[in-house]
Amino acid sequence: MNRRVRTILLTSDSYPPAVNGIVTHLLLLRKELERRGYRVLTIAPRRREGPASEENVLYIPSFPLPLRGDNFVTLPFPELEKHPLLRSPIDIVHNHLFLIGMLGLRVAQKRNIPAVVTYHTFFRQYSDWTIPWIPKTVRYPLINALARSYFQQHRLIIAPSHKAIDELQQARVKAPIKLITNGIDLARFRLADPQLFRQRYGLAPGKPLVTLTGILERGKNVDLAIRSLARLRNMLAEVQLIIIGDGNAREALEELVARLRLRKQVMITGYLDRAMIASAAAATDVVLFTSDTDTLPTVVIEGMAAGKPVVAVRDDAVLDLVYHRYNGLLVAKDPLQLAEALAYILTQREQARRYGENSRKLAEAFSIERYVDQLEQLYSSLREQMGAALVGALPFSRGGASQ
Known part of the structure; x- marks a missing residue:
């Protein structure tokens, strides 16, 4: 059988030209996965000052939050699932934030492939300075409900710290959680x-x-x-x-x-x-x-x-x-x-x-190599759990190739 590269879909609401820890992490992750032979697709927000196109990246139009010019919102409309990039073989969906992650979830569910999510941001605390005009008595219960609905649709949640695990448990998110600390160069x-x-x-x-x-x-x-x-x-x-x-x-x-x-x-x-x-x-x-x-x-x-x-x-x-x-x-x-x-x-x-x-x-x-070693094991385990329902029904192998 011909060798073919296995494909991982990453999604994130934060992407260059934005500068923050999530962007740094995402770019390092993609670079290391590609170094190991995987094909990595990315869905990310398009910003006016950013590039118009990039290989293997699907840009979604975004707009700034009112009064918060450095915080952008995307609208991952269902018709985006028909984009040619998302019609190619995909084996794992790895979401990194919420809005574009909904599109990643739909892709995973329609293909019956595993979707995992990394919990990067404490949404309740983040809302304190992004949408402070909504009272906490309304905002916090709503955010907890949305978090439960979103995270529980994933096969597994990756938590980068014990604090993140505690936050998920306090929000009563009922889904498997695994501690994998982020890596750096x-x-x-x-x-x-x-x-x-x-x-x-x-x-x-x-x-x-x-x-x-x-x-x-x-x-x-x-x-x-x-x-x-x-x-x-x-x-x-x-x-x-x-x-x-x-x-x-x-x-x-x-x-x-x-x-x-x-x-x-x-x-x-x-x-x-x-x-x-x-x-x-x-x-x-x-x-x-x-x-x-x-x-x-x-x-x-x-x-x-x-x-x-x-x-x-x-x-x-x-x-x-x-x-x-x-x-x-x-x-x-x-x-x-x-x-x-x-x-x-x-x-x-x-x-x-x-x-x-x-x-x-x-x-x-905290090396990026050690982090991706753990991800590879996780991806492989999830593919095996999905079994014959996965596209291709072949093991997810290091180096990105299957025989």
């Missing part, structure tokens, strides 16, 4: 040149540097980082905080920086490319993380891979990555406690070095 962060970032932003080699990377939205608590630096400045006058990212809260954060007279100590760079983000991780003395709305913070893993200590707000998602007084410090959501933790890391150099070494060791468990 470890080599990029191990080998990054710190001088690229320091030279670009005029930072002397010995200047104490704290970096925070993420989307500038209310739920990320970036204002907490700025307020902590106002206190840290009284302990370490030369410290610099560089915030890497952009979002709807940027203007308010810049106003806060000005109001606290921190313009010399705090810089917001906007979005940077992946090479410069890796250089920033290599250049910093400590990775700061203040969000309590993430399922598993990729930026923390990246900093760990670069061998850096972490100071983070104590949150269940971070507990899968940061061990207090082993590879960093976990504190309450309080600017003074954050400032004291940062001061400790920046002044206790030997302890900081040990924390950084431990971070690098822990990061080894």
Whole structure:
């Protein structure tokens, strides 16, 4: 029998030119699957500033949410199922968010093939800053009901952290759940040149540097980082905080920086490319993380891979990555406690070095290769469970070929 490449359909409501952890994860996943010989199809939102076409990508028109220009909504109409890209052989559907995921589900159900979904976003918390005008008493029960309806149609839910599992269980989602932590390109962060970032932003080699990377939205608590630096400045006058990212809260954060007279100590760079983000991780003395709305913070893993200590707000998602007084410090959501933790890391150099070494060791468990190894086993198991009902009824093999 002729050899043929097995095909995986990925769907996501977030895709370049958007910049966030989900996009980074999706692109790495696709690259690694293709490296192993799989054909990977993608359904993604089209944005005006994005490409008009891309090989093996079906773009769906999207529009921004009112008053939320960086959040886009897609309408996956049923007639899209007739698109030529979706008529080709598909063996597994792997959804990554909700709206386009509905189209992925319909494709899987009509073909009787497995559909899995990764739970990336806490929808209730996300709704707090995307549709805050709807009262929580109405919004939360509705979101829970929609989540149950959507997730329970999948053969399996992939949760990247224990916090994600807890959230799904609290929403009473009754479907199999498997913990598979996301992976990153470890080599990029191990080998990054710190001088690229320091030279670009005029930072002397010995200047104490704290970096925070993420989307500038209310739920990320970036204002907490700025307020902590106002206190840290009284302990370490030369410290610099560089915030890497952009979002709807940027203007308010810049106003806060000005109001606290921190313009010399705090810089917001906007979005940077992946090479410069890796250089920033290599250049910093400590990775700061203040969000309590993430399922598993990729930026923390990246900093760990670069061998850096972490100071983070104590949150269940971070507990899968940061061990207090082993590879960093976990504190309450309080600017003074954050400032004291940062001061400790920046002044206790030997302890900081040990924390950084431990971070690098822990990061080894989060390679993209290890992540895809687990996915391959999962995909194969699901295909076997579906048995003869699957298209082709052939085993899903590593390397993407069947005899």
